[in-house]
Amino acid sequence: MSQTIVQKFGGTSVGDTTKIKNVANRIKTYHDDGKNVAVVVSAMGKTTDELVDLADQITQNPPKREMDMLLSTGEQVSISLLAMALNEVGVPAISFTGFQIKVKTDGNHSNAKIESIERRRIDEAFAEGKVVIIAGFQGIDTNENITTLGRGGSDTTAVAVAAALGADECEIYTDVNGVYTTDPRKVPEAKMHKQITYEEMLELASLGAGVLHSRSVEMAMNFGVTIHVRSSFHSEPGTLVVSEEKIMENMRVSGVTVKSDQARVTIPDVKDQPGIAAELFHALSEKDIIVDVIVQSSPHDGVNTISFTIAKKDVNSAKPILESIKDKLSGRDIEIDEDIAILSAVGVGMKSHVGVASQMFQALAKVGINILMISTSEIKISCVIPQTRANEGLKAVHDIFELEKVGS
């Protein structure tokens, strides 16, 4: 049986007709190799922004159903153009929208979840030797209304198609070579992983490594889809994202990330009584304010301190909530510190290795960086540090775990 590959190209890769022709030529090499190829594409470069701008000219409150109707045209344009480009280079190709291959989703417009995909038409096209081009980011609900999947939607479509087809690999083409131990622009010693686990990828993605959206990684993990994150500029292999069992020896730490868009809120002298924290975080979530790291000190003298981080952009909308909480407490001022960074080390291997946290703390101490907050999970350790020291801390932690030796 022929090998089946799913490939996903984002908006930058299909940004203009010249780039679309380049993508067609890349796909052609796979087709010429006798592979079944299903390609998921996003809207061309700035198309989505242009469509949003049109809607903006009409209303500030577009019905979400109509917004999905509008935005889904972007991918429909790019799939038809890519199918044309493939036919032009002698590769038979056929494009499909979400409704044509029944990408069934829930009815949550603008942020829908895929429930199933019908493979009949894809299989028929493969049987005819055709490359299949699929519109990413879009689906239909049970009543055939067009839905869109929200951020990272095309990645999710690609993984869902790979799962439906039982594909050998789901290639995600990006503008980076693969998944690095940390940001190579900040730490030149950063190395690219040949392999990484879904769990690690999830932590790295949510911390701003930003290559793959976590929804697509979760889906790949659930269906055992092998993701291949690779560059659209050359044909060197990138990073495989696989299950833990497929990796011979897990690294204690596989990546270090830093996030500088957060602010730290400290609420001193919180009475040690149930409900205060619940009330606070409920009020914040009502305003769609996402809280990242949360630390509560052990109580002493009947009071304790709650610290947490929120995005800097949310500070202004959080202030009235914090003021109203303050009145219920000691009345002491709530501190907001915007000059912080969150430094995190991630690794599946730290589950079975002791001493990872203390190694990280030592590394920071050695370069004189003060740790303001600490939060740990099974495969992640996060430290809040002063923002001015962020890159220095990043390098120190990268060094201590010898990540420059990855892949060698």
Next chain:
Amino acid sequence: MSQTIVQKFGGTSVGDTTKIKNVANRIKTYHDDGKNVAVVVSAMGKTTDELVDLADQITQNPPKREMDMLLSTGEQVSISLLAMALNEVGVPAISFTGFQIKVKTDGNHSNAKIESIERRRIDEAFAEGKVVIIAGFQGIDTNENITTLGRGGSDTTAVAVAAALGADECEIYTDVNGVYTTDPRKVPEAKMHKQITYEEMLELASLGAGVLHSRSVEMAMNFGVTIHVRSSFHSEPGTLVVSEEKIMENMRVSGVTVKSDQARVTIPDVKDQPGIAAELFHALSEKDIIVDVIVQSSPHDGVNTISFTIAKKDVNSAKPILESIKDKLSGRDIEIDEDIAILSAVGVGMKSHVGVASQMFQALAKVGINILMISTSEIKISCVIPQTRANEGLKAVHDIFELEKVGS
């Protein structure tokens, strides 16, 4: 039961977001009157041209299926924006693509014919008090591939929706006030009809009156849909296109048209033997050359003359065919005259009135215009005349039938 109205707005009427808002306000008055309103829209102004240009950058031979996939996005953008604009002015509205209301067509991509429309979702939306916005020009074939309807496609969609809903009227909004007795730019005395028959509209459309595409008129005739051709710039009523029975007294002549884009071909000394004409016209149709007026003189001395008109733009591709025919005939030169015009008078009433043709000939004779060819049908008389005299002939014929008195 509420009155049901179908309205169609073309690409110019929804050319930008300001115009879309204007259209929304017009629709609102109908909705506020308690009517069920289904609105068919075309792509915004230049959108289709821009999409064609993108395809051109990729290939000169796009697969028609993929071209339909591409072009159908244009209407999807305008329906979603119009639905947003209606919601913005407080009118609940929902948009539907061709697949969502099952506009089933044959599989003839780029020129598909509508076979049926499902009214379920439209009825549901009406029951919820919503205005329904429908993408014109597009449908799906039996395998759910997206098709487009070709020229005048949105008019056809509008009439098909009106037929499916049993609508009271199908309003076609245009940049003219209605259907005139002739082109008012050429004959200032031209008057607008309050009513006209389908048959007359068909002859006037195909002769270049150009308001409605003949496919939509034929469909309206077949399903008894009343079409209302009216201006999108004001709210004065325009022209109703109805069946002959609905018009109390038919006019002998209801319109006069002139077409100047034709050339006359004259083949002298054709042997009076079967098959010559058939061979000629078959060869022309093989090259997609449309022949309009055909006249064959009665034979004398065993030969006759065949004259016909073709579009000027087709003259070059017709020449080799004419040369090859010439060799089978007397060898006498075939004449091509590009300086002609076709002047036609159209009227259902001429079926029951004698003397219409002779009146037309007299009118032309009176101003000294030489008639080069004559062709008549049940409701149309066409004369080929020198192009330099076209507008003068138009006015003379308009005068003789007293068309300036129409509507008064």
